[in-house]
Each structure stands twice: as C-alpha cells, then as structure tokens.
Amino acid sequence: MATSDVPELDAAGLSEELSPFDQILHRGEANPRTRSGILTIEILDTTPDWDRFRIRFEHASRKVLRLRQKVVTPTLPTAAPRWVVDPDFNLDFHVRRIRIPEPGSKRQLIDLAEIALQSPLDISRPLWTATLVEGLGGGRAATMLHFSHAVTDGVGGVEMFASVYDPQRDPPPSDAPPLPIPQDLSPNDLMRQGLSRLPFSILGGVRGALGGAASVVGKVVRDPVSSVGGVVDYARSSARVVGSVAEPSPLLRRRSLSTRSEAIDMSLGDLHRAAKAAGGSINDAYLAALCGALRLYHDAFGLPVATLPMAVPVSLRSDADPAGGNRFVGVNLAAPIGVVDPRERISKVRAQMTHKREERALDMVGAISPVASLLPDTVLEAIAGSVVNSDVQASNVPVYAGDTYIAGAKVLRQYGMGPLPGVAMMVVLVSRSGFCTVTARYDRASITDPDLFAECLLAGFDEVLAIGGPGRAGPASFTRQSDNPSSNASAPQ
Numbered sequence: 001m002a003t004s005d006v007p008e009l010d011a012a013g014l015s016e017e018l019s020p021f022d023q024i025l026h027r028g029e030a031n032p033r034t035r036s037g038i039l040t041i042e043i044l045d046t047t048p049d050w051d052r053f054r055i056r057f058e059h060a061s062r063k064v065l066r067l068r069q070k071v072v073t074p075t076l077p078t079a080a081p082r083w084v085v086d087p088d089f090n091l092d093f094h095v096r097r098i099r100i101p102e103p104g105s106k107r108q109l110i111d112l113a114e115i116a117l118q119s120p121l122d123i124s125r126p127l128w129t130a131t132l133v134e135g136l137g138g139g140r141a142a143t144m145l146h147f148s149h150a151v152t153d154g155v156g157g158v159e160m161f162a163s164v165y166d167p168q169r170d171p172p173p174s175d176a177p178p179l180p181i182p183q184d185l186s187p188n189d190l191m192r193q194g195l196s197r198l199p200f201s202i203l204g205g206v207r208g209a210l211g212g213a214a215s216v217v218g219k220v221v222r223d224p225v226s227s228v229g230g231v232v233d234y235a236r237s238s239a240r241v242v243g244s245v246a247e248p249s250p251l252l253r254r255r256s257l258s259t260r261s262e263a264i265d266m267s268l269g270d271l272h273r274a275a276k277a278a279g280g281s282i283n284d285a286y287l288a289a290l291c292g293a294l295r296l297y298h299d300a301f302g303l304p305v306a307t308l309p310m311a312v313p314v315s316l317r318s319d320a321d322p323a324g325g326n327r328f329v330g331v332n333l334a335a336p337i338g339v340v341d342p343r344e345r346i347s348k349v350r351a352q353m354t355h356k357r358e359e360r361a362l363d364m365v366g367a368i369s370p371v372a373s374l375l376p377d378t379v380l381e382a383i384a385g386s387v388v389n390s391d392v393q394a395s396n397v398p399v400y401a402g403d404t405y406i407a408g409a410k411v412l413r414q415y416g417m418g419p420l421p422g423v424a425m426m427v428v429l430v431s432r433s434g435f436c437t438v439t440a441r442y443d444r445a446s447i448t449d450p451d452l453f454a455e456c457l458l459a460g461f462d463e464v465l466a467i468g469g470p471g472r473a474g475p476a477s478f479t480r481q482s483d484n485p486s487s488n489a490s491a492p493q
Contacts, residue, residue, distance in 0.1 A: 017080040018071065018150070026071055026081065026150035029123050032257050034421065036149030037117050038157060040430070041109060041415040047134050047141040048407035050097060056407055057095045057130055060163045062177040066151055067094075067160065070126050075187040079194025086126055087182035093122075096131045103137030107477050109144075110261050110439075113417055116146050117441075118259065127151050141409065154397040154416065154428070155315045165404040165411070244389055246307040246334035251298055252391045252424035256445035262454045263415050263439040263476040264461060268431050270471030277468045280346040283396050284353065285464050286429045286438070287312065288345035290394055291337040293440075293460025297453055298337065306338035311390040311423070312353070331356040332390060342463045391446075392425045393418070399432035415439045415476070437476065454478045 018026060028034030061067040069083040100108055112133070121127045127148035134141050145161065152160055268282075275285035287310070298304050312331045333356065336348040397416055404411050415437045416428030424446035430437045440457055447453050458480065461473040474480075 014066070014083070016082050016084075018083065022150045023081055025148065026123065026127075029120055029127070029148055029150070032118065032120075035118075035120060036419045036421070037121065037146060038149055038154060038419070039113050039117050039144060039146045039417045040157070041113055041417070042143045042145070042406075042411045043106070043136070043413040043415075044141045044143065044406070044409035045412055046139060046409045048132065048409035050132070050407075052407035053132055054091070054095050056164045058091055059174070059177055060161060061089070061091065061094075061126075062179060063163050064160050065180055066126075067128060068126055068180050071123065071150070072185050072190050073187060074191035074194055076191050076194075078191050079197070082185070082190060084183040084185045085180045087184045089126065089182070093125065094129050096129060098131060098133055099135040100133060102135045104133070104135045105137060106263070109133060109136065109142055110263060110415070110417075110477050113144055114259055114261060114441075116144060117417060117419075118257070121146070121148050140412075143406065149419065153313070153315070154395055154418070158397065158399050162400075165400070165406055167402060167404065169405045169408055169410065171405075244309060245332045246309045247305075249294075249298065249303075249305055249308045249391050249424075251301055251303050251305075252308070252446040254445035255422070255424070255443055258444040259420060259441055260444055260447070260450055261417055261439055261441040262450070262457055262478060263437055264458055264473045265413060265476050266436050266438075266461060266465060266473040267471055268434050268436050270465050270468060271436050273468030273471070274465050275346070275468075278343045278346040278464075280350045282431070283429075284346050284350040286396060286436075287333070287335070287349045287353075287394055288342055289461040289464040290392070290427055290438075290440075291335050291339070291345050291349070291460070292342060292463045293453075293457045294335070294392070295337040295340070296456040296459055297447075300449075300452055300456070304338060307334040307336055308392065309333070309390040310335035311393045313393070313395050335392065342467055346464070390423055392427065393421070393423050394427045394429075396429045397431075399430055401433070403433050413437055413476070417441050438473075451478070451481065455481055 025036045028036050057067075065085065066083070068085050068089050070086045071081050072084050073081040100112065116129075116131070121129070127150060129144075129146045131144040131146070132141060133144060136142055145157075147157060151157075271282055271285055275282050278285065278288075280288070291310075294308065295304070310333045312333060314329050314331050331353060333349070333352050336345055339345045339348060395416070395418060399414060411433065413435060414430045414432045416430045417439055418426040418428050418441065420426050420441065420443055423443075425440055425442040427438060427440045430439075438457070438461065440453075442453070444450075454475065454477070458473055458475055465471050465473060
C-alpha cells in the first residue's frame with residue numbers, strides 16, 4: 001500500500017497534524033513568557049443550572065473534535081505532532097465550578113482570570129477549561145472559558161463554542177451527538193509512523209524542490225525583469241512587515257511576569273456612530289480610542305511620544321473554514337498616539353490599516369514558522385521577542401449579534417483577555433448583543449500606575465465616542481475617579 005506524506009483531515013476538515021505555527025504556540029505553553037492562553041469572561045444574569053451547564057459542554061465536545069483532542073508529540077521528531085481524540089477524556093477535568101465570596105465583583109472576577117491565564121494548561125489533555133463562577137453580586141454568575149492559542153484564534157474560538165449557547169432561555173431538549181472515536185496513539189507509535197513514512201516524505205520533498213526550481217528557472221528565462229523585480233519587491237515588503245515601524249515607548253519598555261487587566265463597557269451603536277461620523281470603521285475608531293488612552297497616560301508622566309509600535313491581528317477566516325486552527329496575520333502600525341484630534345487619529349489609523357493590508361509579505365510569520373518550529377525553545381523565545389517588535393497588540397473579536405443563553409442564564413457581557421507575547425499590553429475589543437467591551441491586559445512593569453491607566457482608558461474612548469453623540473463608556477473593573485486624568489495625575493518622582 002502506498003504511503004503519503006500529505007496531512008490527513010479529521011471529520012471537521014481540520015488537519016490532524018499541527019501546523020508549524022501551531023507547534024510553536026503549543027510548545028510555548030510550558031514557558032510563562034511565551035504562554036499563549038486566551039480567556040473570555042461572560043457575565044450571566046443568573047446562576048445557570050449546573051447539570052444543564054455541564055451537558056452543554058458535553059454535547060459541544062462531541063460536535064467539535066478539537067474539544068476532545070490532545071496533542072501527541074513523537075518521541076523523536078520524525079513526524080509532526082498530531083491531534084488525536086483523547087481516549088482518557090474526562091469532562092469533569094475541563095468543566096468546573098467555583099464560588100467567590102459574595103457579593104463578588106467584576107474586579108474580583110478579572111483578578112481570578114489573571115491567575116488562570118498565568119497558569120499553564122495541561123498539555124497532556126485537550127487544551128481548554130470552562131469554569132462556572134458563582135457568588136457574583138445581584139445573584140449573577142460568570143463563566144471563564146480558557147483555551148490555548150494552539151487550538152484556535154479568538155475568532156475561531158467563537159465558532160468552536162457556538163453550540164454551547166441557545167437563542168432562548170429554555171430551549172427544547174436535544175439528543176446527545178454521537179461520541180467521537182478515541183485514538184490510542186502513543187509518542188512512540190507516532191515516531192514509528194514517521195520513520196515508516198520518511199523515505200516517501202524525502203522523495204516528495206525532493207520532487208517538490210526540483211519541480212519548484214524548474215518552474216522558477218523557466219519563469220526567469222521567459223521574463224527575467226519581472227521575476228527579479230518580484231523577488232526584490234517581496235524582500236522589501238518583508239523588511240517593512242518585520243521591521244520596526246516606530247520607536248518603542250520609553251515608558252513601556254520593561255517586562256516582567258506580573259500582569260493586571262482593566263475593562264470598560266460601551267454601546268456598540270455609540271461606537272458605530274462615532275466611527276461613521278469620522279469616516280472610519282468600528283475597528284478604526286477602536287484603535288484611535290486606544291491611541292488616545294495611551295496619549296493621556298504618557299502625557300501624565302511628562303513623556304509625550306508621537307507614535308509607538310502597535311500590532312493588530314487581522315482575521316483571514318472565511319465562512320467555509322472549519323472551527324479551530326489559526327487563520328490570521330499581523331499588521332504593524334505606527335500608532336498615532338500624539339494626535340490630539342480624535343477624528344484625525346481615526347483617519348490616520350484607517351490610512352495605515354488600508355496600506356498595510358496590501359503588503360505582499362503580510363504573512364511573514366507563517367512563512368518562517370516551518371523553520372522556527374525546529375529551533376530550541378531558548379532560541380525560539382529570543383526570535384519571538386524580536387519578531388513581535390511592538391509595545392501593544394490590539395484585537396477585535398465580533399461574537400454574536402443577538403441575545404444568547406447558556407443553561408437558562410442570559411449572557412450580559414463578554415470580556416476578552418489575551419496573552420502578552422513580549423508586549424507591554426494586549427487589548428481586546430469584544431462586540432456582542434449590542435454592547436462592546438474593551439479589556440486591556442498589561443505588564444505591571446510597563447504600566448506602573450493602574451488607577452491612572454484605568455482613567456486614561458475610559459477617557460480615551462470617551463473622546464472618540466463624543467464624535468457620534470452623547471454616548472460614553474462605563475468602567476467595568478474600577479470606579480470612575482475623575483474627568484481629566486492627565487491633569488489630576490502626578491508622575492512618580
């Protein structure tokens with residue numbers, strides 16, 4: 001029987017082999033500086049029924065294979081690590097419940113989420129947990145959904161867990177989906193499979209290389225000017241994609257392992273009206289508001305800067321893509337934080353985003369992943385720090401437009417918290433059910449005045465929202481202290 005080195009697809013249409021990029025993310029789980037956990041917090045209007053809650057995730061794990069799959073890594077690197085359905089899958093390890101002292105606050109909840117994000121996921125099991133948090137004030141509850149970036153990106157996570165939710169509070173009961181077939185594959189088994197396929201993999205690689213070389217030579221002979229010019233253009237684009245777009249902020253340069261998050265809320269309609277009034281998109285308005293918050297914080301310390309490097313993930317996911325996996329590229333901006341006029345900031349952000357999306361070498365990280373995935377962890381960490389090359393990362397994750405319920409409880413708000421891959425701050429905008437939340441998770445060595453930053457975050461978004469009307473943002477993790485943080489705060493001596 002012929003053996004092929006083409007990766008097999010599972011029942012959901014996803015490759016059973018980890019891509020080189022996903023391998024890097026998976027390896028990073030063991031290192032607190034490269035850990036790639038994503039966590040979302042959902043505020044519920046009441047405490048859901050525990051048995052129904054548990055069943056929702058049981059059914060979801062049967063529908064979405066990634067929720068029952070673990071990663072098997074070969075004993076020797078003769079094959080790529082593989083996703084396999086865990087024969088020892090235990091739902092009670094992944095679906096948990098805890099209670100915080102009543103009346104619990106969002107501040108307590110976010111601090112609890114920080115501890116979860118700083119803790120490694122068990123890489124010998126499927127890489128996710130769902131925790132029901134009881135004891136919030138007003139009889140409310142919350143869920144904390146934690147998963148590794150190796151499983152999927154933020155937008156993919158929305159699709160993976162979609163079947164957990166219902167469009168009504170008490171839907172009719174449904175039958176349990178069939179159980180996935182477990183796979184008892186050991187690291188030694190995978191190593192031996194790789195050894196048996198090695199001659200075919202080498203032969204296929206040689207054929208591919210020779211065919212590619214012949215194609216390139218033929219193209220150069222037919223059209224040498226455009227061929228060489230294309231290589232030069234791609235090289236220049238690569239330099240622009242990977243190279244520094246702005247000088248790092250002198251205020252955000254330090255890094256540590258201590259983190260904190262702040263969150264604010266606003267109406268999605270208010271943000272949309274502000275964006276439209278300034279001739280931009282919701283994403284443009286979001287990034288411009290974040291720039292305003294950073295300007296206020298820098299000004300309060302007497303260290304104004306014109307720009308700083310900001311990375312913005314852009315999703316490549318289409319409706320046809322299966323849930324799971326990573327489908328995004330990064331856009332590097334010279335964030336115009338020194339621009340005072342919020343309309344002008346929106347215009348400048350929009351112009352950069354439009355231009356950057358057209359770069360030929362936009363997916364440089366994906367291009368170098370096959371080589372980078374073979375490097376030792378220490379070298380990989382050093383390379384990751386140089387490739388990221390930004391102070392701030394800002395993500396935008398649209399979720400569900402209508403109301404959603406889980407086990408009889410309505411989801412009121414959702415907050416997104418992402419990893420800090422060598423950056424000072426990760427900011428996530430989540431839009432769901434007519435509301436937006438913005439959660440800024442930051443390194444405490446970079447942001448040294450939490451109260452000041454919280455006020456600046458609120459004020460930066462209020463600046464942009466004022467373009468569209470009277471709507472304003474509200475604090476979620478703190479209490480509003482002042483209307484002008486830059487004038488009331490004092491920088492440390």
